[in-house]
Amino acid sequence: MTLELEALATNGAPHWTSDSLIARDHEVVSPAIYRYTDIAFARGEGVFLYDFEGRRYYDMAAGIATMNVGHCHPRVVKAIADQAQTLIHAAAHVGYMAPYVEMAETLRSLMPPPLNAGKVLLVNSGSEAVETALKLARVATKRSTVLAFIDGFHGRPMGALAATGSNSGYRRHLAGLLAGVEHVPYPNCSRCAFGHGPRTPQTCCGQWKAFIQLTLEKLVHPDDLAAILVEPIAGEGGYIVPPDDFLPTLREICDRTGALLTVDEVQTGLGRTGRWFAFEHSGIVPDIVALGKAIGGGLPLGGIVARAEIMNRWWPGAHGSTFGGNPIACRAGLETIAILREEQLLENAVRVGHRLMQGFEAARASLPMIGEMRGKGLMIAVDLVDEHNQPLSAERVKQVIKALAKHGVVMTKCGPSALRLAPALILTERQADEVVDLVTEALRTL
Ligand SMILES: Cc1ncc(COP(=O)(O)O)c(C=O)c1O
Known part of the structure:
Protein backbone atom coordinates (compact mmCIF):
# COMPACT_ATOMS: atom_id res chain seq x y z
CA MET A 1 0.00 0.00 0.00
CA THR A 2 1.38 3.41 -0.87
CA LEU A 3 1.88 5.86 1.96
CA GLU A 4 -0.89 8.00 0.54
CA LEU A 5 -3.39 5.15 0.41
CA GLU A 6 -2.41 4.00 3.88
CA ALA A 7 -3.17 7.47 5.23
CA LEU A 8 -6.51 7.46 3.44
CA ALA A 9 -7.33 4.02 4.81
CA THR A 10 -6.43 4.73 8.44
CA ASN A 11 -8.02 8.17 8.42
CA GLY A 12 -6.81 8.53 12.00
CA ALA A 13 -5.34 11.49 13.82
CA PRO A 14 -1.87 9.95 14.45
CA HIS A 15 -1.11 9.91 10.71
CA TRP A 16 -2.05 13.51 10.08
CA THR A 17 0.25 16.46 9.84
CA SER A 18 -1.04 19.96 9.24
CA ASP A 19 0.54 19.98 5.77
CA SER A 20 -0.89 16.60 4.75
CA LEU A 21 -4.37 17.53 5.93
CA ILE A 22 -4.35 20.85 4.11
CA ALA A 23 -3.04 19.25 0.90
CA ARG A 24 -5.75 16.58 0.97
CA ASP A 25 -8.41 19.17 1.79
CA HIS A 26 -7.44 21.24 -1.24
CA GLU A 27 -7.87 18.17 -3.46
CA VAL A 28 -11.44 17.39 -2.40
CA VAL A 29 -13.11 20.32 -0.67
CA SER A 30 -14.92 23.04 -2.59
CA PRO A 31 -13.05 26.33 -2.98
CA ALA A 32 -16.29 28.06 -1.91
CA ILE A 33 -15.14 27.71 1.69
CA GLY A 70 -15.36 26.28 25.42
CA HIS A 71 -14.09 23.26 23.53
CA CYS A 72 -14.79 19.76 24.83
CA HIS A 73 -16.25 20.85 28.17
CA PRO A 74 -16.28 17.55 30.11
CA ARG A 75 -19.95 17.92 31.02
CA VAL A 76 -20.95 18.53 27.38
CA VAL A 77 -18.79 15.60 26.25
CA LYS A 78 -20.50 13.36 28.80
CA ALA A 79 -23.98 14.57 27.84
CA ILE A 80 -23.23 13.76 24.19
CA ALA A 81 -21.80 10.32 25.04
CA ASP A 82 -24.71 9.42 27.33
CA GLN A 83 -27.28 10.42 24.73
CA ALA A 84 -25.37 8.59 21.98
CA GLN A 85 -25.71 5.40 23.99
CA THR A 86 -29.43 5.96 24.47
CA LEU A 87 -30.99 7.38 21.31
CA ILE A 88 -29.07 8.97 18.44
CA HIS A 89 -31.97 9.82 16.17
CA ALA A 90 -35.59 8.92 15.65
CA ALA A 91 -37.04 12.09 14.01
CA ALA A 92 -39.63 14.43 15.44
CA HIS A 93 -41.97 13.59 12.56
CA VAL A 94 -42.11 9.97 13.65
CA GLY A 95 -42.74 10.39 17.37
CA TYR A 96 -41.79 12.18 20.56
CA MET A 97 -38.32 12.68 22.04
CA ALA A 98 -37.49 13.89 25.56
CA PRO A 99 -34.41 16.02 24.63
CA TYR A 100 -36.49 17.92 22.04
CA VAL A 101 -39.18 18.73 24.60
CA GLU A 102 -36.67 19.66 27.31
CA MET A 103 -34.86 21.93 24.86
CA ALA A 104 -38.11 23.65 23.86
CA GLU A 105 -39.09 24.11 27.52
CA THR A 106 -35.66 25.47 28.42
CA LEU A 107 -35.38 27.88 25.51
CA ARG A 108 -38.72 29.50 26.15
CA SER A 109 -38.05 29.61 29.91
CA LEU A 110 -35.09 31.90 29.17
CA MET A 111 -37.39 34.43 27.45
CA PRO A 112 -39.59 37.18 28.89
CA PRO A 113 -43.40 36.98 28.70
CA PRO A 114 -45.28 36.25 26.51
CA LEU A 115 -42.51 34.25 24.77
CA ASN A 116 -41.96 32.20 27.94
CA ALA A 117 -45.35 30.67 27.15
CA GLY A 118 -44.56 30.51 23.44
CA LYS A 119 -43.96 27.51 21.22
CA VAL A 120 -40.76 26.17 19.70
CA LEU A 121 -39.74 24.48 16.47
CA LEU A 122 -36.24 23.03 16.18
CA VAL A 123 -34.20 22.81 12.98
CA ASN A 124 -30.49 22.34 12.18
CA SER A 125 -28.84 25.72 11.68
CA GLY A 126 -29.16 29.47 11.96
CA SER A 127 -30.11 29.94 8.32
CA GLU A 128 -32.77 27.30 8.57
CA ALA A 129 -34.11 29.01 11.70
CA VAL A 130 -34.33 32.31 9.79
CA GLU A 131 -36.10 30.66 6.87
CA THR A 132 -38.47 28.93 9.30
CA ALA A 133 -39.22 32.28 10.95
CA LEU A 134 -39.89 34.00 7.61
CA LYS A 135 -42.10 31.16 6.47
CA LEU A 136 -44.11 31.29 9.72
CA ALA A 137 -44.46 35.08 9.55
CA ARG A 138 -45.80 34.90 6.01
CA VAL A 139 -48.22 32.08 6.79
CA ALA A 140 -49.40 33.57 10.10
CA THR A 141 -50.08 37.03 8.65
CA LYS A 142 -51.07 35.84 5.16
CA ARG A 143 -48.88 38.73 3.97
CA SER A 144 -45.98 38.60 1.57
CA THR A 145 -43.36 41.25 2.30
CA VAL A 146 -40.42 41.24 4.70
CA LEU A 147 -38.38 44.27 5.66
CA ALA A 148 -34.70 43.45 6.27
CA PHE A 149 -31.57 45.56 6.65
CA ILE A 150 -28.50 46.55 4.69
CA ASP A 151 -25.62 45.36 6.95
CA GLY A 152 -27.79 42.50 8.20
CA PHE A 153 -26.65 38.87 7.86
CA HIS A 154 -29.06 35.96 8.08
CA GLY A 155 -27.30 33.12 6.27
CA ARG A 156 -26.34 31.88 2.82
CA PRO A 157 -29.01 29.41 1.60
CA MET A 158 -31.29 31.10 -0.94
CA GLY A 159 -34.12 32.11 1.43
CA ALA A 160 -31.94 33.46 4.22
CA LEU A 161 -29.62 35.00 1.63
CA ALA A 162 -32.54 37.00 0.25
CA ALA A 163 -32.63 38.80 3.61
CA THR A 164 -28.84 39.11 3.95
CA GLY A 165 -27.55 42.57 3.09
CA SER A 166 -24.05 42.71 4.53
CA ASN A 167 -21.98 42.02 1.42
CA SER A 168 -22.95 41.94 -2.25
CA GLY A 169 -20.34 39.19 -2.74
CA TYR A 170 -22.70 36.72 -1.07
CA ARG A 171 -25.39 37.50 -3.67
CA ARG A 172 -23.16 37.69 -6.74
CA HIS A 173 -24.75 36.06 -9.83
CA LEU A 174 -27.82 35.23 -7.74
CA ALA A 175 -30.28 37.94 -8.69
CA GLY A 176 -33.93 37.03 -8.25
CA LEU A 177 -33.74 35.42 -4.82
CA LEU A 178 -36.89 35.09 -2.69
CA ALA A 179 -39.37 37.74 -3.81
CA GLY A 180 -40.84 40.21 -1.35
CA VAL A 181 -37.77 41.10 0.72
CA GLU A 182 -37.03 44.85 0.85
CA HIS A 183 -33.90 46.28 2.49
CA VAL A 184 -33.49 49.51 4.44
CA PRO A 185 -30.25 50.75 6.05
CA TYR A 186 -29.29 49.45 9.51
CA PRO A 187 -28.35 52.36 11.78
CA ASN A 188 -24.61 52.00 11.25
CA CYS A 189 -23.24 55.09 12.97
CA SER A 190 -19.62 54.26 12.09
CA ARG A 191 -20.41 54.28 8.36
CA CYS A 192 -23.68 56.18 8.15
CA ALA A 193 -25.65 55.39 4.98
CA PHE A 194 -26.85 59.00 5.01
CA GLY A 195 -23.35 60.51 5.04
CA HIS A 196 -23.35 61.60 8.68
CA GLY A 197 -20.67 59.30 10.06
CA PRO A 198 -18.65 58.60 11.89
CA ARG A 199 -20.90 59.08 14.88
CA THR A 200 -21.85 56.98 17.89
CA PRO A 201 -25.23 55.35 18.57
CA GLN A 202 -25.80 58.16 21.09
CA THR A 203 -25.36 60.86 18.43
CA CYS A 204 -27.04 58.92 15.59
CA CYS A 205 -28.67 61.12 12.91
CA GLY A 206 -31.84 59.03 13.13
CA GLN A 207 -32.46 59.14 9.39
CA TRP A 208 -32.98 55.38 9.27
CA LYS A 209 -36.44 56.08 10.75
CA ALA A 210 -37.36 58.43 7.91
CA PHE A 211 -36.09 55.86 5.41
CA ILE A 212 -38.36 53.14 6.84
CA GLN A 213 -41.25 55.59 6.83
CA LEU A 214 -40.56 56.42 3.20
CA THR A 215 -40.35 52.73 2.31
CA LEU A 216 -43.74 52.12 3.90
CA GLU A 217 -45.19 55.07 2.01
CA LYS A 218 -43.71 54.44 -1.43
CA LEU A 219 -42.68 50.81 -1.73
CA VAL A 220 -44.32 48.42 0.74
CA HIS A 221 -47.91 48.92 1.72
CA PRO A 222 -48.19 48.39 5.51
CA ASP A 223 -51.02 45.91 4.87
CA ASP A 224 -48.54 43.71 3.00
CA LEU A 225 -45.83 43.75 5.66
CA ALA A 226 -45.48 40.27 7.17
CA ALA A 227 -42.35 40.83 9.25
CA ILE A 228 -39.43 43.03 10.07
CA LEU A 229 -36.37 40.79 10.30
CA VAL A 230 -33.51 42.24 12.31
CA GLU A 231 -30.36 41.43 14.26
CA PRO A 232 -30.23 43.23 17.63
CA ILE A 233 -26.53 43.83 16.94
CA ALA A 234 -25.50 43.43 13.30
CA GLY A 235 -22.97 40.58 13.53
CA GLU A 236 -21.31 39.74 10.24
CA GLY A 237 -22.03 43.34 9.19
CA GLY A 238 -19.45 44.62 11.69
CA TYR A 239 -20.74 44.12 15.27
CA ILE A 240 -22.76 47.29 14.79
CA VAL A 241 -24.53 48.34 17.99
CA PRO A 242 -27.62 50.34 17.02
CA PRO A 243 -29.04 53.32 18.94
CA ASP A 244 -31.23 52.52 21.96
CA ASP A 245 -34.44 53.49 20.17
CA PHE A 246 -33.86 51.14 17.21
CA LEU A 247 -35.67 48.00 18.38
CA PRO A 248 -38.41 49.97 20.24
CA THR A 249 -39.10 51.88 16.99
CA LEU A 250 -39.35 48.62 15.02
CA ARG A 251 -41.63 47.21 17.72
CA GLU A 252 -43.86 50.25 17.38
CA ILE A 253 -44.01 49.92 13.57
CA CYS A 254 -44.95 46.25 13.89
CA ASP A 255 -47.65 47.05 16.47
CA ARG A 256 -49.05 49.73 14.17
CA THR A 257 -48.99 47.64 10.97
CA GLY A 258 -49.68 44.14 12.30
CA ALA A 259 -46.31 42.87 11.06
CA LEU A 260 -44.33 40.41 13.21
CA LEU A 261 -41.09 41.59 14.78
CA THR A 262 -38.67 38.77 14.01
CA VAL A 263 -35.35 39.02 15.81
CA ASP A 264 -32.35 37.03 14.61
CA GLU A 265 -30.45 36.02 17.76
CA VAL A 266 -28.39 33.36 15.99
CA GLN A 267 -25.10 35.09 16.80
CA THR A 268 -26.08 37.36 19.71
CA GLY A 269 -28.05 34.74 21.62
CA LEU A 270 -27.31 32.50 24.56
CA GLY A 271 -25.39 34.91 26.76
CA ARG A 272 -22.86 36.36 24.38
CA THR A 273 -23.82 39.99 25.06
CA GLY A 274 -24.32 39.51 28.82
CA ARG A 275 -28.04 38.72 28.56
CA TRP A 276 -29.54 35.46 27.36
CA PHE A 277 -30.74 37.35 24.28
CA ALA A 278 -29.56 40.73 23.05
CA PHE A 279 -33.09 42.06 22.49
CA GLU A 280 -33.37 42.13 26.30
CA HIS A 281 -31.05 45.16 26.41
CA SER A 282 -33.76 47.20 24.68
CA GLY A 283 -36.76 46.19 26.81
CA ILE A 284 -38.90 45.06 23.85
CA VAL A 285 -40.19 41.55 23.21
CA PRO A 286 -40.18 40.17 19.65
CA ASP A 287 -42.96 38.06 18.15
CA ILE A 288 -40.55 35.47 16.74
CA VAL A 289 -36.94 34.76 17.73
CA ALA A 290 -34.55 32.83 15.47
CA LEU A 291 -31.79 30.87 17.22
CA GLY A 292 -28.77 28.84 16.18
CA LYS A 293 -25.01 28.58 16.78
CA ALA A 294 -24.46 28.21 20.59
CA ILE A 295 -27.80 26.52 21.34
CA GLY A 296 -26.42 23.21 20.07
CA GLY A 297 -23.36 23.26 22.32
CA GLY A 298 -21.20 22.77 19.22
CA LEU A 299 -23.56 20.45 17.34
CA PRO A 300 -25.89 21.57 14.53
CA LEU A 301 -29.09 22.94 16.02
CA GLY A 302 -31.32 25.90 15.25
CA GLY A 303 -34.80 26.86 16.18
CA ILE A 304 -37.49 29.44 16.53
CA VAL A 305 -39.51 30.55 19.53
CA ALA A 306 -42.75 32.34 18.69
CA ARG A 307 -45.76 33.59 20.57
CA ALA A 308 -48.14 30.64 20.93
CA GLU A 309 -50.99 32.19 18.96
CA ILE A 310 -48.63 32.80 16.05
CA MET A 311 -47.12 29.31 16.06
CA ASN A 312 -50.61 27.81 16.45
CA ARG A 313 -51.53 29.16 13.02
CA TRP A 314 -49.40 26.36 11.59
CA TRP A 315 -51.07 23.01 10.95
CA PRO A 316 -49.51 19.54 11.30
CA GLY A 317 -47.12 19.00 8.38
CA ALA A 318 -46.75 22.71 7.62
CA HIS A 319 -43.05 22.63 8.45
CA GLY A 320 -40.35 20.30 9.72
CA SER A 321 -36.97 18.74 9.16
CA THR A 322 -35.56 15.21 9.34
CA PHE A 323 -32.79 15.97 11.82
CA GLY A 324 -34.27 19.11 13.45
CA GLY A 325 -34.07 18.82 17.23
CA ASN A 326 -31.73 15.83 17.06
CA PRO A 327 -31.45 14.31 20.56
CA ILE A 328 -27.65 14.54 20.83
CA ALA A 329 -27.58 18.20 19.71
CA CYS A 330 -30.36 19.00 22.19
CA ARG A 331 -28.50 17.30 25.07
CA ALA A 332 -25.29 19.18 24.21
CA GLY A 333 -27.26 22.44 24.14
CA LEU A 334 -29.11 21.73 27.38
CA GLU A 335 -25.86 20.97 29.19
CA THR A 336 -24.33 24.15 27.75
CA ILE A 337 -27.23 26.22 29.08
CA ALA A 338 -26.89 24.59 32.53
CA ILE A 339 -23.18 25.40 32.63
CA LEU A 340 -23.72 29.00 31.47
CA ARG A 341 -26.21 29.42 34.31
CA GLU A 342 -24.34 27.58 37.09
CA GLU A 343 -20.98 29.16 36.33
C1 LIG B 1 -27.13 36.58 12.71
C2 LIG B 1 -26.97 35.31 11.93
N1 LIG B 1 -28.05 34.74 11.39
C3 LIG B 1 -27.95 33.59 10.69
C4 LIG B 1 -26.74 32.98 10.49
C5 LIG B 1 -26.66 31.70 9.70
O1 LIG B 1 -26.37 30.65 10.55
P1 LIG B 1 -25.81 29.26 9.97
O2 LIG B 1 -24.48 29.55 9.39
O3 LIG B 1 -25.78 28.36 11.18
O4 LIG B 1 -26.77 28.79 8.98
C6 LIG B 1 -25.60 33.56 11.03
C7 LIG B 1 -24.27 32.93 10.81
O5 LIG B 1 -23.25 33.51 10.99
C8 LIG B 1 -25.70 34.76 11.77
O6 LIG B 1 -24.63 35.36 12.29
Missing part, protein backbone atom coordinates in the same frame (compact mmCIF):
# COMPACT_ATOMS: atom_id res chain seq x y z
CA TYR A 34 -12.97 30.69 2.65
CA ARG A 35 -10.42 29.96 5.43
CA TYR A 36 -9.36 32.76 7.72
CA THR A 37 -6.29 30.82 8.83
CA ASP A 38 -4.01 28.09 7.50
CA ILE A 39 -4.26 26.09 10.69
CA ALA A 40 -5.29 22.43 10.75
CA PHE A 41 -7.13 21.85 14.01
CA ALA A 42 -6.27 18.61 15.77
CA ARG A 43 -8.16 19.22 19.02
CA GLY A 44 -9.71 21.83 21.26
CA GLU A 45 -9.80 22.35 25.01
CA GLY A 46 -11.44 25.27 26.80
CA VAL A 47 -10.47 28.50 25.03
CA PHE A 48 -7.63 26.82 23.14
CA LEU A 49 -7.22 25.03 19.82
CA TYR A 50 -4.20 22.86 18.96
CA ASP A 51 -2.78 21.89 15.60
CA PHE A 52 -1.22 18.54 14.66
CA GLU A 53 2.24 19.71 15.66
CA GLY A 54 0.99 20.62 19.13
CA ARG A 55 0.98 24.40 18.66
CA ARG A 56 -1.58 26.13 20.89
CA TYR A 57 -3.88 28.96 19.78
CA TYR A 58 -6.24 31.22 21.68
CA ASP A 59 -9.55 30.63 19.94
CA MET A 60 -11.27 34.01 19.68
CA ALA A 61 -13.57 32.68 16.95
CA ALA A 62 -15.03 29.85 19.08
CA GLY A 63 -16.39 27.99 16.06
CA ILE A 64 -17.93 31.29 14.85
CA ALA A 65 -19.55 32.22 18.16
CA THR A 66 -20.83 28.74 18.92
CA MET A 67 -18.64 27.19 21.62
CA ASN A 68 -19.94 29.32 24.49
CA VAL A 69 -18.61 27.02 27.26
CA GLN A 344 -22.51 32.65 35.89
CA LEU A 345 -20.92 33.00 32.51
CA LEU A 346 -23.23 35.81 31.34
CA GLU A 347 -21.76 38.00 34.06
CA ASN A 348 -18.30 36.79 33.06
CA ALA A 349 -18.98 37.81 29.44
CA VAL A 350 -19.68 41.38 30.57
CA ARG A 351 -16.63 41.53 32.88
CA VAL A 352 -14.14 40.00 30.45
CA GLY A 353 -15.59 41.85 27.46
CA HIS A 354 -14.99 45.09 29.33
CA ARG A 355 -11.45 43.98 30.10
CA LEU A 356 -10.73 43.23 26.42
CA MET A 357 -12.11 46.63 25.38
CA GLN A 358 -9.99 48.37 28.02
CA GLY A 359 -6.91 46.47 26.90
CA PHE A 360 -7.31 47.47 23.24
CA GLU A 361 -8.20 51.02 24.26
CA ALA A 362 -4.95 51.26 26.22
CA ALA A 363 -2.96 49.76 23.34
CA ARG A 364 -4.45 52.25 20.89
CA ALA A 365 -2.40 55.10 22.39
CA SER A 366 0.76 53.60 20.88
CA LEU A 367 -0.83 51.60 18.06
CA PRO A 368 -2.66 53.93 15.66
CA MET A 369 -3.69 50.93 13.55
CA ILE A 370 -6.41 50.25 16.14
CA GLY A 371 -9.51 52.27 15.25
CA GLU A 372 -13.00 52.19 16.68
CA MET A 373 -14.13 49.40 19.00
CA ARG A 374 -17.72 48.21 19.13
CA GLY A 375 -19.78 45.52 20.77
CA LYS A 376 -21.37 44.22 23.94
CA GLY A 377 -20.16 41.51 26.29
CA LEU A 378 -17.94 39.04 24.45
CA MET A 379 -18.99 40.25 21.02
CA ILE A 380 -16.28 42.76 20.17
CA ALA A 381 -15.12 44.36 16.92
CA VAL A 382 -11.77 46.11 16.70
CA ASP A 383 -11.62 48.21 13.55
CA LEU A 384 -8.25 48.49 11.84
CA VAL A 385 -7.22 51.70 10.10
CA ASP A 386 -4.30 52.70 7.87
CA GLU A 387 -1.76 55.49 8.34
CA HIS A 388 -4.36 58.00 7.07
CA ASN A 389 -6.92 56.80 9.61
CA GLN A 390 -8.93 55.19 6.79
CA PRO A 391 -10.44 51.70 7.23
CA LEU A 392 -8.02 48.97 6.20
CA SER A 393 -9.14 47.11 3.07
CA ALA A 394 -10.88 43.77 3.64
CA GLU A 395 -7.93 42.06 1.94
CA ARG A 396 -5.43 43.62 4.35
CA VAL A 397 -7.58 42.71 7.35
CA LYS A 398 -7.56 39.11 6.14
CA GLN A 399 -3.74 39.26 5.91
CA VAL A 400 -3.60 40.62 9.46
CA ILE A 401 -5.77 37.72 10.65
CA LYS A 402 -3.37 35.23 9.02
CA ALA A 403 -0.49 36.99 10.79
CA LEU A 404 -2.33 36.85 14.14
CA ALA A 405 -2.65 33.09 13.75
CA LYS A 406 1.14 32.87 13.53
CA HIS A 407 1.24 34.68 16.89
CA GLY A 408 -1.12 32.13 18.44
CA VAL A 409 -4.53 33.83 18.16
CA VAL A 410 -7.38 32.60 15.96
CA MET A 411 -10.07 35.04 14.95
CA THR A 412 -12.26 36.07 12.05
CA LYS A 413 -13.34 39.37 10.56
CA CYS A 414 -16.62 41.29 10.60
CA GLY A 415 -17.74 44.27 8.57
CA PRO A 416 -15.30 45.52 5.98
CA SER A 417 -12.37 46.21 8.31
CA ALA A 418 -12.77 44.82 11.82
CA LEU A 419 -11.22 41.99 13.79
CA ARG A 420 -14.05 39.95 15.30
CA LEU A 421 -13.62 38.67 18.85
CA ALA A 422 -16.28 36.17 19.88
CA PRO A 423 -14.54 33.79 22.28
CA ALA A 424 -16.03 31.23 24.65
CA LEU A 425 -17.73 32.92 27.60
CA ILE A 426 -15.35 31.08 29.96
CA LEU A 427 -12.43 33.35 28.95
CA THR A 428 -10.79 34.76 32.09
CA GLU A 429 -9.50 38.30 32.62
CA ARG A 430 -5.93 37.00 32.73
CA GLN A 431 -6.45 35.22 29.40
CA ALA A 432 -8.05 38.37 27.96
CA ASP A 433 -4.93 40.34 28.91
CA GLU A 434 -2.76 37.73 27.26
CA VAL A 435 -4.84 37.89 24.07
CA VAL A 436 -4.53 41.68 23.96
CA ASP A 437 -0.76 41.34 24.41
CA LEU A 438 -0.46 38.72 21.64
CA VAL A 439 -2.63 40.73 19.22
CA THR A 440 -0.91 44.05 19.86
CA GLU A 441 2.52 42.41 19.62
CA ALA A 442 1.51 40.95 16.24
CA LEU A 443 0.08 44.28 15.02
CA ARG A 444 3.33 46.04 15.93
CA THR A 445 5.33 43.67 13.73
CA LEU A 446 3.19 44.41 10.66
